[in-house]
Structures are given as C-alpha cells and as structure tokens.
Amino acid sequence: MLRYVIRRLIFSVPLLIIASILVFVVVRHVTDPTASLRLNPRATPQDIIRLKHQLGLDRSGYQQYTAWLSHFVRGDWGSSLISSRPVFTDIKQALGNSIILGLAGVIISLIIGVAIGTLSALRQYSKFDNIATGGAFLGLSMPNFWFALLLQVFFGLYLTRWLNSGSPIFYTAGMTSPGTVGFDLVDRLRHLVLPATVLAVQIIAIYSRLMRASMLDVMHADYIRTARAKGLRERRVVINHGMRNALIPITTQLGLDLGSIAGGLIITESIFQWPGMGRFFIDAINNGDYPQLLPWTMVVVFSVIVFNLLVDIAYAVLDPRIRYA
Amino acid sequence: MPDAPEEIPSAVQPLPVLTDVAVEPELRAPPGTSARARSPWEIAWLRFKRHKVAIASLVILVIITLLAIFASVISRYNVHTPDLAHALEGPNGKHWFGTDNTGRDVFSRVLHGGRISLLVGVSVALWSGIFGTFVGALAGFYGRWVDQLLMRITDLFLAIPFLVVLILASSLLSGSVFEIILILSLFFWMPAARIIRGTVLSLKEKEFVEAARASGASNARIIVLHILPNALGPIIVITTLNVAAAILTESALSFLGFGVQPPTPSWGNLLQAARGFTLLAPWMVWFPGLFILITVLAVNFLGDGLRDALDPHQELRAREQ
Amino acid sequence: MSEPLLEVRDLTVHFPTQDGLVKAVDGVSFTVGRRETLGVVGESGSGKSVTFLTVMGLITRKHARISGEIIFQGEDLLKLGDDGLRAIRGAKIAMIFQDPLTALNPVHKVGKQITEALHAHREVSQDDAWAVAVDLLRRVGIPRPEERAHQYPHEFSGGMRQRAMIAMALVLRPDILIADEPTTALDVTVQAQILELIDGLKEEFETAVVMVTHDLGVVAEYADEVQVMYAGKIVESGTLQHIYYGSLHPYTWGLMQSISRLDEDVDRLRPIKGSPPSLIDVPSGCAFYPRCPYRFEPCDKEIPRLVEEEMGHLDACYLPLEEKKRVFASEVATKA
Numbered sequence: 001m002l003r004y005v006i007r008r009l010i011f012s013v014p015l016l017i018i019a020s021i022l023v024f025v026v027v028r029h030v031t032d033p034t035a036s037l038r039l040n041p042r043a044t045p046q047d048i049i050r051l052k053h054q055l056g057l058d059r060s061g062y063q064q065y066t067a068w069l070s071h072f073v074r075g076d077w078g079s080s081l082i083s084s085r086p087v088f089t090d091i092k093q094a095l096g097n098s099i100i101l102g103l104a105g106v107i108i109s110l111i112i113g114v115a116i117g118t119l120s121a122l123r124q125y126s127k128f129d130n131i132a133t134g135g136a137f138l139g140l141s142m143p144n145f146w147f148a149l150l151l152q153v154f155f156g157l158y159l160t161r162w163l164n165s166g167s168p169i170f171y172t173a174g175m176t177s178p179g180t181v182g183f184d185l186v187d188r189l190r191h192l193v194l195p196a197t198v199l200a201v202q203i204i205a206i207y208s209r210l211m212r213a214s215m216l217d218v219m220h221a222d223y224i225r226t227a228r229a230k231g232l233r234e235r236r237v238v239i240n241h242g243m244r245n246a247l248i249p250i251t252t253q254l255g256l257d258l259g260s261i262a263g264g265l266i267i268t269e270s271i272f273q274w275p276g277m278g279r280f281f282i283d284a285i286n287n288g289d290y291p292q293l294l295p296w297t298m299v300v301v302f303s304v305i306v307f308n309l310l311v312d313i314a315y316a317v318l319d320p321r322i323r324y325a
Numbered sequence: 326m327p328d329a330p331e332e333i334p335s336a337v338q339p340l341p342v343l344t345d346v347a348v349e350p351e352l353r354a355p356p357g358t359s360a361r362a363r364s365p366w367e368i369a370w371l372r373f374k375r376h377k378v379a380i381a382s383l384v385i386l387v388i389i390t391l392l393a394i395f396a397s398v399i400s401r402y403n404v405h406t407p408d409l410a411h412a413l414e415g416p417n418g419k420h421w422f423g424t425d426n427t428g429r430d431v432f433s434r435v436l437h438g439g440r441i442s443l444l445v446g447v448s449v450a451l452w453s454g455i456f457g458t459f460v461g462a463l464a465g466f467y468g469r470w471v472d473q474l475l476m477r478i479t480d481l482f483l484a485i486p487f488l489v490v491l492i493l494a495s496s497l498l499s500g501s502v503f504e505i506i507l508i509l510s511l512f513f514w515m516p517a518a519r520i521i522r523g524t525v526l527s528l529k530e531k532e533f534v535e536a537a538r539a540s541g542a543s544n545a546r547i548i549v550l551h552i553l554p555n556a557l558g559p560i561i562v563i564t565t566l567n568v569a570a571a572i573l574t575e576s577a578l579s580f581l582g583f584g585v586q587p588p589t590p591s592w593g594n595l596l597q598a599a600r601g602f603t604l605l606a607p608w609m610v611w612f613p614g615l616f617i618l619i620t621v622l623a624v625n626f627l628g629d630g631l632r633d634a635l636d637p638h639q640e641l642r643a644r645e646q
Numbered sequence: 647m648s649e650p651l652l653e654v655r656d657l658t659v660h661f662p663t664q665d666g667l668v669k670a671v672d673g674v675s676f677t678v679g680r681r682e683t684l685g686v687v688g689e690s691g692s693g694k695s696v697t698f699l700t701v702m703g704l705i706t707r708k709h710a711r712i713s714g715e716i717i718f719q720g721e722d723l724l725k726l727g728d729d730g731l732r733a734i735r736g737a738k739i740a741m742i743f744q745d746p747l748t749a750l751n752p753v754h755k756v757g758k759q760i761t762e763a764l765h766a767h768r769e770v771s772q773d774d775a776w777a778v779a780v781d782l783l784r785r786v787g788i789p790r791p792e793e794r795a796h797q798y799p800h801e802f803s804g805g806m807r808q809r810a811m812i813a814m815a816l817v818l819r820p821d822i823l824i825a826d827e828p829t830t831a832l833d834v835t836v837q838a839q840i841l842e843l844i845d846g847l848k849e850e851f852e853t854a855v856v857m858v859t860h861d862l863g864v865v866a867e868y869a870d871e872v873q874v875m876y877a878g879k880i881v882e883s884g885t886l887q888h889i890y891y892g893s894l895h896p897y898t899w900g901l902m903q904s905i906s907r908l909d910e911d912v913d914r915l916r917p918i919k920g921s922p923p924s925l926i927d928v929p930s931g932c933a934f935y936p937r938c939p940y941r942f943e944p945c946d947k948e949i950p951r952l953v954e955e956e957m958g959h960l961d962a963c964y965l966p967l968e969e970k971k972r973v974f975a976s977e978v979a980t981k982a
Contacts, residue, residue: 225749226811233766236766
C-alpha cells in the first residue's frame with residue numbers, strides 16, 4: 001500500500017514539471033505582453049524591442065522558463081497590469097473564496113445526493129425513484145448559467161418586491177455587502193446561498209444518478225446475496241456491504257470534482273460576482289492581464305494533478321484490489 | 326450457470342417406441358418459445374417503444390429540429406436588423422417571444438440560434454464519437470502498452486478543466502462555428518473511448534472473434550466487421566448523451582462570450598446579450614434558456630431510452646481505471 | 647428413519663414477469679434427514695436453486711408467488727417473519743454459492759467476513775470471534791490461517807476462497823449446509839478436494855448437506871439420497887443406489903448418458919436432444935415429452951405423478967416399471 005502511494009507520488013513529480021512547461025508554453029503563446037505597446041501609435045520598433053528586453057522576452061524559451069520558474073516557486077508571481085497588486089496575494093484570496101463557495105455548494109448537497117441515489121436504487125421504479133430521476137434529469141439538463149440568472153432575477157427583484165423588504169433575503173452579487181466592516185457571518189451567508197445553490201443543484205443531480213447506478217450495480221452482486229445468507233440485518237447489508245462498495249466510484253468522482261473547484265466555478269462566480277478563481281480568470285482574459293494568467297493556470301493545473309493523486313490514493317484505500325496493481 | 330446440453334446433429338437413431346401408437350419422434354421447438362428468432366435490432370426497438378418518455382422526447386426533438394431548419398420560413402423577421410422603434414417589447418401578437426433591446430424578434434433569433442446550437446451539438450457529438458470509438462477500439466483491441474498509453478492520455482484529458490482550456494483556446498481563435506466545433510470535440514471523446522474500450526475488451530474474448538481469426542481475418546477486419554457492430558449500442562447511446570453535453574457546453578461558452586460570436590445567434594450568446602436586460606426584458610432570458618433546457622432534457626431522455634433499449638445491462642457506466 | 651430435519655411440502659414458486667408467469671418451482675416435496683447428504687441434480691432452469699433460495703428465505707413473497715410448506719424444526723418457514731428467518735439463515739441453515747470470487751465481498755478481510763456471521767447471531771467479543779474465525783480457517787485446510795484471515799478475497803486462490811466460504815457457512819454449526827454448485831467455478835483438480843472437504847466436515851460438524859449441481863458425477867461419491875429435477879418438478883428421487891444402479895426416468899438416463907467417463911470406451915457423447923422447456927408456457931403433460939425418446943400415448947396428456955415404484959424410490963413417468971428396468975439394463979448401464 002505504502003509502495004503504491006510512493007509510486008504515485010514519484011510519478012506526479014515529473015507530471016507536475018511537464019505540466020508546468022506545457023502551461024508556460026501555451027499561456028505565453030496565447031498572450032502577448034507587448035500588445036498594449038504595439039497598439040500605441042507612437043511606439044517605435046525600438047520601444048517594442050526595449051520592452052521585450054525589459055520583460056526578458058528576447059531570451060531563449062528555456063531561459064525564460066527557468067527564470068519564471070525560479071520566481072514562481074519563491075512566490076514571486078509578478079503584479080497585475082491593471083491594478084499593480086501582487087498576483088500572489090490576489091490569487092491566494094481568490095482561491096480561498098472559491099474554496100469557500102465550492103465546499104458550501106458541495107458538502108451538504110453531496111450527502112443529499114448520495115442519500116437520494118441510495119434510496120432510488122433500493123426502491124427502484126417506485127414513485128420516489130421516478131421523481132428523483134426526473135429531478136436529476138432536470139438538474140443535469142438545466143443550463144446552470146440560466147438557472148443562476150433566474151435566481152438573480154427572482155431574488156434580486158421579484159421576491160424583494162413581493163415582500164416589500166429593503167434588501168434581498170439572499171444577495172445576488174459579491175461576497176460581502178459594501179460597507180461591512182470585519183466578518184459578518186450572516187451577511188456572508190446571505191451572499192453565499194444563491195451561488196452555492198446553483199452548484200448544489202448540479203451536485204445533487206450528478207451524484208444522485210451516480211449513486212443510484214452504483215448501488216444498483218452493487219446490490220445485484222453475489223456478495224450481497226451471501227451477506228443476506230449469513231443472516232445479517234438488511235440495514236447492515238445495505239450499508240456495510242452495499243454502500244461500502246457503491247461509494248468507491250463516487251469517491252473517485254468526488255476527488256476529481258473537488259480538484260476542479262480551483263478552475264471550475266467560472267460561470268457561477270461570473271454571474272454572482274463572486275471574487276473567486278473563476279472570476280479572476282475571466283477578468284484576466286478580458287483585460288489581457290497576462291501576468292495573472294500564467295500563475296493562475298499553474299495553480300489550477302497543480303490543483304488538478306494533486307487531487308488526481310489524492311483520488312488514486314483514496315481509491316486504493318477503499319478498494320484493496322487496487323493496491324497491488 | 327452451465328448451459329443445457331447443446332443440440333448436436335448426430336447419426337444416432339432415436340430408440341424405438343414401445344407401443345402400437347407410433348409417434349414420429351421428430352423434433353419440435355419446445356413449446357413456449359416464439360415462432361421465429363428476433364434480430365437484436367427488433368428487440369431493441371420493442372424495448373425502446375416501451376419508453377414513453379423517450380418517444381415523447383424524440384417527437385419534441387424532431388419538432389425543435391424542424392423549427393430550426395425552417396426558421397427562415399417560419400418567421401418573417403430578419404434576425405440581424407435592428408428595429409429600435411419596437412425595442413424591448415414583451416411577448417405579443419406580432420412578436421411571440423417579444424423583442425430584444427435592439428428591437429429584433431426574439432422568436433426568430435431563438436429559432437436561428439437553434440440552428441447553430443443544434444449544429445454544434447450534433448457535430449461535436451459525432452466527431453468526438455468517431456474519434457473516441459477509434460481510440461477506445463485501439464486501446465481495447467491491442468491492449469498492453471497501447472492500452473496503457475491511450476488510457477493515460479484519456480485520463481489526462483478527463484482531468485483538464487475543459488472550460489478553462491476552451492476559453493483559452495477560443496481567445497486564440499476567431500470564434501467561427503467550425504473552430505468552436507473543433508475545440509469542443511477535444512473534450513467529448515473520452516467517455517466514448519472508455520466505454521468502447523470496455524466493450525471491445527469483453528467482446529475480444531468471445532468465440533466469434535476466435536472464429537474470425539481462425540478463418541484468417543486481419544485485425545482491422547475483425548475490429549471493423551465483427552467487434553464494432555456489436556459495440557454499436559453503447560456508441561449510439563454515448564453519442565446521443567454527448568449531444569446534450571455539447572449543447573450545454575457551447576451555450577456556456579457562448580454565454581461567457583468565448584463561443585459563437587455575435588451577430589451569429591446561438592442560444593448561449595442570446596443569453597449573454599440578455600444579461601444587461603434581465604429586469605427590463607426578462608423574456609430575453611426566458612426563451613433561449615427554456616429552449617436549451619427542453620432540448621437538452623429531451624436528448625437526455627432519449628439517450629436514456631436508447632440505453633435501456635440497446636444496453637439493458639447498464640454497461641455504460643464508465644468503469645474506473 | 648428419525649424425524650427429518652427439513653420437510654418441504656408441495657412448494658411452488660412462480661415469478662410474475664413482463665413476459666408471463668415463470669413457474670420456476672412447481673409442486674416440489676422432499677425431506678432432508680439428519681446428517682444426510684442430499685444430492686439435487688438438474689440443468690439450469692430446473693428449479694433446483696430457486697427451491698433452496700426459497701428455503702433460505704432469500705426468495706420471499708416480495709419476489710414471487712409462493713405456496714406450500716417448508717417445515718424446519720417444527721416451524722413453517724414460509725410463515726415466519728423477517729426476523730425469524732434471519733435468525734435461522736446462517737445459523738441453522740447455511741448456504742454457499744457457486745463462484746467464491748464474486749460471492750465474497752472484495753473490500754472486507756476474509757476474517758472479518760467470518761466474524762461478521764458470528765456477531766450477527768451470537769454475543770461474542772471481537773477477540774473471541776476472531777479466534778474462532780482463524781480456527782475455522784485452519785479446519786477447512788487453509789495454511790497459516792492467522793495471516794490469511796487478515797487478507798482479502800482476491801489474495802486467495804479459487805479453491806481457498808471456496809474453503810473460506812465453507813468456513814463462513816459452518817462457523818455457527820448449522821444443521822443444514824446447502825451447497826449451490828460449489829465446484830462449478832473451480833478447477834477440476836480442486837473440485838475433488840472441496841467435495842471431500844465438505845464430506846469430512848459434515849461428520850465433524852454434524853451437519854446435513856444438500857449438494858445442488860448439474861453434474862451427476864459430483865453427486866456420485868458423496869450423496870446418500872439423490873433427487874433429479876426438471877422444469878420445476880422432481881422427476882425422480884431415491885437413494886444413491888437407486889439412481890445410479892437402477893434409475894427409472896428417461897431424463898435421468900439422458901443425464902447419465904451424457905457424461906463421459908474415462909474408464910469406458912465411448913464412441914460419442916450422447917447429449918439429450920432439444921433444450922429445456924419454457925417455464926412460462928408450461929406444456930400439458932410431462933415436461934420432458936418433447937425430448938423423450940421413449941414417449942408414447944399418455945405422456946403429453948397429463949403430468950405424470952411422482953409415484954413410489956420401489957421402497958424409497960420415487961419416479962414420475964408413465965412407462966411401466968418392467969420396461970424402465972429393461973431400458974436401464976440394456977441402454978444405460980452398458981452405454982453410460
């Protein structure tokens with residue numbers, strides 16, 4: 001088991017390096033740091049060359065990469081072109097905010113989704129199952145940005161009007177209300193609810209289907225019959241034998257989904273103005289703020305690789321058959 | 326469970342009967358079996374027919390597709406010309422879905438947008454289906470290092486946060502529909518590859534492959550003529566489900582401004598245009614989104630029905646590792 | 647003979663399906679005596695597995711229409727509630743299944759799967775239970791049981807896994823052990839070992855054994871009583887002697903003729919022509935009629951009843967006893 005973990009860890013290191021090189025090459029290709037200068041009608045070719053030299057763009061690819069890498073690992077991620085704030089601090093904050101949103105959206109809905117999926121499988125084709133399935137299909141087919149917009153309209157406008165209240169019950173933009181000093185939990189929660197709901201709906205839809213399918217698979221396995229033949233209580237059969245096996249593919253999927261929080265909440269954050277990694281990315285692209293893009297992409301890629309590794313390890317912990325692969 | 330003894334043609338005569346009443350001991354099909362064998366496609370069709378929701382979804386999709394194809398015929402309004410005099414009108418007799426901020430008829434914009442969205446969705450699903458089948462078949466059939474390599478690449482693509490890459494890629498490109506289809510196809514082939522690989526692996530061991538091989542068929546021939554037709558069921562299902570996913574992804578991309586660029590309408594960029602007017606003209610938000618929802622829902626139900634019809638043993642769940 | 651341990655009277659199990667009513671078990675009656683080995687032989691679809699799954703309560707009125715009686719230690723199991731059945735399952739009547747790889751939970755240690763059975767029925771401490779499990783693994787012939795108990799099923803070989811299953815089934819010293827095709831998934835060399843193990847343990851644990859199989863050969867060495875099932879009914883039953891040295895039913899003859907034997911010079915195998923009947927559209931008359939080389943006038947009119955042709959030897963066939971003995975002597979005994 002330990003050998004497996006170590007092997008996966010060792011495998012990850014070259015993967016991280018290769019990934020960093022790829023990201024570096026691609027992002028540098030996508031962005032042109034001299035763009036704004038080129039657009040300036042008064043800029044002379046010498047100005048552009050000077051800028052290139054200043055930015056180190058006239059050096060070889062390898063030199064550029066190593067120069068950048070040495071800065072990167074030390075936490076020197078440059079500054080934003082727009083705000084001149086250090087990228088490192090901005091990303092750190094954005095990442096934190098995304099994690100908050102991600103966890104809020106995932107934790108409870110995961111439990112709900114797994115519960116619904118299990119019950120659906122145990123009561124296959126019952127009314128509960130049919131309703132749950134219909135709901136899940138709806139959740140899976142709904143364009144999440146549309147749902148977000150609808151929520152915004154409803155809570156931002158209609159509900160407030162109907163209830164005649166001064167401010168919306170659940171806020172539709174940002175993470176905090178302007179003018180709040182310090183940490184106001186209720187205020188934060190009121191901002192969190194809507195974007196988390198958009199996430200939650202998708203999570204419940206996906207995981208309920210996944211769990212249902214997994215449970216159906218598992219409950220028809222021979223070892224379930226054996227467990228019953230031993231005279232175990234049905235509850236024990238369902239939980240210790242059924243769910244214990246059915247949760248394995250769920251866990252691996254969960255790991256992948258968690259890993260993509262760093263880069264994946266683009267739409268929700270965009271619509272609800274949540275200051276997370278997703279919005280950071282969109283703003284950076286739209287502003288052409290290249291010093292932000294490269295570190296951002298690195299963080300996202302690293303997060304994905306790390307979580308993939310964690311998923312592999314989790315899978316080995318849960319399924320002993322894998323440990324000796 | 327062990328099979329019943331096979332019927333082997335033999336020269337052994339049935340033993341003589343014992344009484345005067347001679348009954349010719351010819352062999353009849355045991356009572357209770359159907360009169361003729363059914364082809365697997367017939368069986369699938371019968372199973373599919375039982376799925377009322379899937380049938381209804383098929384009908385709805387046909388309607389939507391026809392609406393999209395005949396969009397120019399159905400609605401008289403020009404999709405691109407602004408008509409500011411009639412801007413931001415709610416749904417009425419002349420404009421069934423209302424008008425947008427420049428006075429364009431939302432109904433015709435939605436129908437024309439449907440053309441693009443459906444086109445992208447189906448194209449992406451088809452291309453990625455073909456590519457994924459190809460990869461999966463190679464991996465499953467040749468096994469060993471080919472399999473390992475291809476599956477690692479598949480895992481890699483699955484792990485990439487595709488929206489990020491799509492946005493990055495599209496900012497490099499001009500945003501033509503063709504390019505959108507191309508880059509989207511990069512991210513939909515993996516489930517097909519996984520599933521086809523699994524199917525091929527299980528089919529590889531079956532006797533008819535041995536028989537084909539014994540009769541001298543080349544590997545390519547075996548794959549194409551023997552294995553793929555049997556894997557067709559899962560291929561069809563996953564391609565259908567991919568259409569739904571592709572439509573959603575294209576809409577999301579266009580919504581963010583990185584997909585199909587205006588003035589070409591797609592459901593996604595119609596919603597993007599609607600963003601500033603959610604309060605003034607909510608119908609701009611309602612209708613494109615509703616169409617996405619209904620279309621994707623119908624495709625998903627259809628795919629589910631197809632899965633039950635073609636692959637009732639639920640083999641489509643992507644197996645881990 | 648002393649009072650039977652298990653008495654099944656007129657058991658029918660019908661499954662309502664989309665295609666019709668599947669009459670899996672149709673009027674089956676038999677007994678299992680104390681410390682006896684009963685061999686139940688039949689093809690797939692004969693109803694042999696369904697019968698015993700129903701005895702175990704793994705098939706219930708929730709799944710099928712069941713009628714008849716299953717008397718075990720004075721109680722009708724079919725009238726017992728869930729809790730009552732659960733108390734018996736595993737503890738008084740235990741069952742092992744065909745493929746030990748899929749029948750064991752892949753994510754639980756083998757030792758734990760055995761102690762789990764114990765804990766479900768008895769108050770024991772974890773340590774005591776573990777000790778019992780290890781001891782049982784030793785008794786079924788697994789080397790280094792202390793280590794093995796901590797391992798997972800996939801780390802065992804096929805034969806060892808089946809031994810572990812047997813250990814798991816016997817841990818509570820049940821009165822009856824039902825073995826459903828216990829050797830079918832195993833290598834030929836291992837099959838004999840497992841059968842011998844079961845037979846040996848039967849003595850040690852004072853258990854009655856029911857061996858359910860499609861293979862007459864499996865039953866030949868260890869069974870005391872044998873019953874042959876076809877299309878949901880018992881077509882012949884008797885002692886091992888009766889069946890092997892004087893069977894009276896054409897289906898049994900067919901089974902005997904279709905096995906190959908190393909010690910005989912056989913020109914070709916003689917499988918039974920045709921395939922098993924549908925259990926939905928059950929024909930009137932004898933279910934074996936379409937495949938029977940000896941059929942005649944009354945056979946397709948009415949189902950032949952199970953009749954005691956000799957002491958303890960029952961048979962369901964219209965052929966006269968003399969005729970059957972003649973055929974057996976001339977066709978089966980020599981050619982089989």
